[in-house]
Amino acid sequence: MNSQIRNKILEILAPLGAGRDTEFSVPPQAALGDLSFPCFALAKAKAQNPATVAKQIAEQINKQGEPLIASAKAVGPYVNFFLNSHAVATLVSTFGENICDPAFEDSKEKIMVEFAHPNTHKAFHIGHLRNIITGESLVRLLEHVGHAVVRANYQGDVGLHIAKCFYGIFSTPNYETIIKSLTTATSAEQAKFLGQAYASGSSAYEENDDTKAKVMAINEKIYSGDTAITALYKLTRSWSLSYFENNIYKRLSTHFDRLYFESEVFERGREIVKNNMANGVFKASDGAVIFEGSKYGLHERVFLNSKDLPTYEAKDLALAEKQFNEFHPARIYHVVGKEQLEYFKVVFKALEFTFPESAGREHHVDYGWVHLKSGKMSSRTGQVILAEEMIAEVKAVVLENMSASDVANKDEVAERVAIAAIKYAFLRTSTENDIAFDIKSSVATSGDSGAYLLYMGARIKSILKKEPGPASAEQIPAEVMPEEATVLLHLDQFQDTVSAAAARQDPSLVAHYLYSLAQKFTSFYEACPVLKSAGATKNFRLNLLRQILAVAERSLYLLGIKTVEEM
RNA sequence: GCGCCCGUAGUUCAACGGAUAGAAUAUCAGGCUUCGAACCUGAAGAUAGGGGUUCGAUUCCCUUCGGGCGCACCA
Numbered sequence: 109m110n111s112q113i114r115n116k117i118l119e120i121l122a123p124l125g126a127g128r129d130t131e132f133s134v135p136p137q138a139a140l141g142d143l144s145f146p147c148f149a150l151a152k153a154k155a156q157n158p159a160t161v162a163k164q165i166a167e168q169i170n171k172q173g174e175p176l177i178a179s180a181k182a183v184g185p186y187v188n189f190f191l192n193s194h195a196v197a198t199l200v201s202t203f204g205e206n207i208c209d210p211a212f213e214d215s216k217e218k219i220m221v222e223f224a225h226p227n228t229h230k231a232f233h234i235g236h237l238r239n240i241i242t243g244e245s246l247v248r249l250l251e252h253v254g255h256a257v258v259r260a261n262y263q264g265d266v267g268l269h270i271a272k273c274f275y276g277i278f279s280t281p282n283y284e285t286i287i288k289s290l291t292t293a294t295s296a297e298q299a300k301f302l303g304q305a306y307a308s309g310s311s312a313y314e315e316n317d318d319t320k321a322k323v324m325a326i327n328e329k330i331y332s333g334d335t336a337i338t339a340l341y342k343l344t345r346s347w348s349l350s351y352f353e354n355n356i357y358k359r360l361s362t363h364f365d366r367l368y369f370e371s372e373v374f375e376r377g378r379e380i381v382k383n384n385m386a387n388g389v390f391k392a393s394d395g396a397v398i399f400e401g402s403k404y405g406l407h408e409r410v411f412l413n414s415k416d417l418p419t420y421e422a423k424d425l426a427l428a429e430k431q432f433n434e435f436h437p438a439r440i441y442h443v444v445g446k447e448q449l450e451y452f453k454v455v456f457k458a459l460e461f462t463f464p465e466s467a468g469r470e471h472h473v474d475y476g477w478v479h480l481k482s483g484k485m486s487s488r489t490g491q492v493i494l495a496e497e498m499i500a501e502v503k504a505v506v507l508e509n510m511s512a513s514d515v516a517n518k519d520e521v522a523e524r525v526a527i528a529a530i531k532y533a534f535l536r537t538s539t540e541n542d543i544a545f546d547i548k549s550s551v552a553t554s555g556d557s558g559a560y561l562l563y564m565g566a567r568i569k570s571i572l573k574k575e576p577g578p579a580s581a582e583q584i585p586a587e588v589m590p591e592e593a594t595v596l597l598h599l600d601q602f603q604d605t606v607s608a609a610a611a612r613q614d615p616s617l618v619a620h621y622l623y624s625l626a627q628k629f630t631s632f633y634e635a636c637p638v639l640k641s642a643g644a645t646k647n648f649r650l651n652l653l654r655q656i657l658a659v660a661e662r663s664l665y666l667l668g669i670k671t672v673e674e675m
Numbered sequence: 676g677c678g679c680c681c682g683u684a685g686u687u688c689a690a691c692g693g694a695u696a697g698a699a700u701a702u703c704a705g706g707c708u709u710c711g712a713a714c715c716u717g718a719a720g721a722u723a724g725g726g727g728u729u730c731g732a733u734u735c736c737c738u739u740c741g742g743g744c745g746c747a748c749c750a
Contacts, residue, residue, distance in 0.1 A: 136694060146693065158693095158730090184694065185731095227750070268749050313749095370750090396748045406746095407678085413748035420750050449679070450745050476681090477743080509713060525713090537688060540680085542743080544687070549700080554713055556688075556699040563713055571710050620689070623698085630714070639710045675713075 111600045112199050113143065113176075117189070120174055124165055125150055141181065141188030142196075142597060148185060158185030193593035197584045197648070200596040207599060207655055208662035210252045220258040220435055221247045223443035224362070227264035228348035229273040231303035232356055233492040234545065235445070238478050241534050243443040244362045244668040245615035246473065252666060253610045258435050262368040262427060265345055267420075269310075271327035273302055273344070274337065275319070276309030287340070290347075295354050296496065298347035303494075324415075331374070331417055356495060360527065361668055366434070370423050373430060377422035380429070380462050381411045389461040401454040409454045424455050428470065429463050439469050441613065446474035446540065473613045476542035478534075493547060502526040502551045509553060515674050525559050528669045532558030535667050536619040556623055558669060561660070564626045565671050568657045571638055577650030585644040591632040592652060598628050602659050606666065615667060622663040629656050 114132060121130065126145070135144045147165065151158035162182035169180040169187075176195040181188050223243025226236050247257050264270075277283050290298050312319040329337055357363060381390050381397055390397050395414035399421070401407045411422040431440060442452065452472040459466045480493070503526035507518070515521055533551045537543050543550075553559040602621070609617035638649045661671055 131691070133691090133693090136690095136697075140694075144694085148693070186694065188694095225750095230750095264750060272749095394747075398747065401746095405678095408747065410748040415748085417748085419748065423750095445744095446680075447744050448750095451750095479743090506713090533687095541688085542681080546687090550687070552687090552700075554700085557713085559713055560699095563711080567711055567714090574710070616689090620698095627698085633710080634715060637710065674711085 111604055113191070113196065113597060113600050114604075116176055116199060117143065117145070120169065120172075120177070121145065121165070124168060125154065135186070135188055138594075140183060142191045142593070143189045145187040145189070146185060147187060151185070161185075162187045191593065191597070193588035193590060194584060194586070196593045196596050197588045200600045201584065201648070201651065201655065208602060208659045210254065216254045216256070217438035218256045218258065218435065219250055220260050220431060220437040220440040221250065221443065222260040222262055222368075222431075222440060223247075224261045224352075224357075224364070225263055225444075226348075226352055226356075227267075227269055228345050229265075229270050229302050230306050230348075231299070231492055232352065232495045234495055234498050235478050237360075237495045237498070237530070238475060238534050238543070239443055239445070240356070240360055240362055241531050241668060242473075242475050242539055242615065244360065245531075245535060245618075245666060246441065246443065246610075246613055248666045248668060249606060249610040249613075249615060249618070252606055255610075258366065258437060259362075259364045260366050260368060260431065261364040263349075263370070264420075265369045266330055266371045266374060268313075268323070268327050269306065270330050270341070271323045272309035272313050273306040274309065274326050274330075274340070275312055275323045276305030276307070277340070277344075279308060279312065280305065287343070291343070295347065295351040298344075299351040299355070302344060302348060328415065328417070359499070359523075360531075361670060368427060368430070370420075373423045373426035374418045376426035376429070377418040377424070378412060378416070380425045381418065381422050384462055389458065399454065399458045401457060404457050406454045406457060407450065409451070409458075411458070421451075421455055421458070425459055425462050428459050428466055432463065432465060432469075437469070439471060441471050441473045443473045443475070446476055448472070449474055473539070475539040476537075478543045478545050480545055498547060498551075499526055499530065501547055502529055502553075505551075505553055506559070509559075510675070513675070521672050521675050524670050524672050525553070525562055525675055528558035528562050528664075529553055530558070531667060531669050532561065532619060535615045536623070538616040539614050559675075561622055561626055561664060561669070562672050562675060564629055565657060565660055565664075566673065566675050567633065568629075568653050568660075569673055571653060572650070572657070575639055575650065577654075578647055583644045583647070585648050587645075588648075589632075589636050591628075591635040592649070595625075595628045595632050595652065595656060598625055599655055599659050602663070609666075618663055618666050622660065622667070625656065625660060625663070629660075 117132065118126065118128065118130060131146065133144050133146060135141050145165070147158040147161040151161040154161060159182070162185050165187050166180040166182040169177055176192055176199065178190045178192040181190070221243055223246070224236070224240045226232050247259055250257050277287075280286060286301070290301055309323065313323045326337070330341065384390050385392070385397065390399050390411055396410045397412035398408050398410050401409060409421050410419050412418055428440070431437070444452070449472065456466070456470045459470065503522050506522045506525045506529070510518060510522060529551050534543065536556065605617055605621040609615055632652070636649060638646065638653065641649060664671055
């Protein structure tokens, strides 16, 4: 459902020349009006001065005496509308609980969203956290506007990073005893061990040519399935996977329909490349096999290395083939950091030759860095903040805020508030921008924060528990306060906001919408007593609270955030 | 070297080419016997520099400075 107010004003403006694509805006200051119609486009069509057109329209509307529009006033090239609060309430509050139902649009498609993709044997750090939070929200946005979504997760379980980890393990004194004792340990402890082994193996790899060669030798064993390491490989791989499942995905309210692994595509990847050498798609160069991206304004990339092993590029060719064949999605969104912008251009181009059906259906949803003052996130340097460490730190702050509280399930509430704070902190920044991260101050629990949003819900629920009121407002009271009309106007923009967020693959639009709703709710809350009012006014306000709550909870859901009853 | 991206209050984020550049936080001054003060009210505070295009530029183009990321056998 689209904006009721917008549709109504379009009806009024249509005879004056405004088309269906007319844009409205909200004036920068509330004192200027509730809604505004910029006359630039119309003036151009009429070949007149925008200010003149604005003046004419304002006069015409005032003369007509529209019930919805208390007055229209031309301010420069804008026609500013002061809406009749009562008419707004009548128009908007009638849609009741349906206000936030998923909007099924006509162009319903099946879309695969591939996200998370942590590699096994490596730490799960806050960079991964941004990926998973963005991906989960994107899935929910797409579902909301009517698409069928396949959740995919592509994980690296073969390759050099495993070799580095293994080198680290083999370099650990008494590693066999340690491994044995870890089999009964928690997922967190197992993951910690692997993360440390990876970090030390990784620095050994950079150390000198000798250690580098040793790591490379392990890598070849992994690809060839050498039985000497199979048992250890299987064991440690399962440690990583159960850690992701139990300690990360569940905690972040995410799940996947299909887990893809590099181990299931690398053979086929090599085959695809080899099959496309005779026809000139790929060519041998310095012992490796490359795709000449430079023919298409891109750059060259290696698909098979000189040891005949498929690189990530080749694996991606096989992955795409598998994904399209298994699910036949209209589009695939790969949620991957922006440092791979050029990489994907090359791979998508190569894919057009090896799997022509993919043309125009592969998309890279890129997002910016999460970086610390001391540098960017990298599990290679050890300069990392683990996802779990961050959650723990924020949770501690939340628990401190709750020290005087007597809510029953304190730990569960603190967990939800902490996750909400983190998710919101990440999602409020538009996806393409970097996030400058400081663990002490970046995840706020006051002001423009996830905690503030949950607090809004808790306040509303607290009132509704005291007095549920009638199921709907049968009657609009004679006097509707401006704060009430302002909230209603904002509620009315919910579906348009979600559509835009889904179309742009950017959850931050919903995050901003929600925060703005919270501010408008608070103004209403401060100005309009609910329980102390009476009659139609009271019923209307209780109903308004329910609508605000419904939209707020739907918005939070779209961001992947769970609500609380009290906090 | 070649290419791509970014530079907005002290700090973290906003702003389809459109109005007096919005918020939050930090600072300062106020507000709880009143539906939950994780809140509210007020003050002060910003478009890196220089050119251009336009009726109009934070937004588009050029340039200088500053930062990030790609560019052959990692993922």
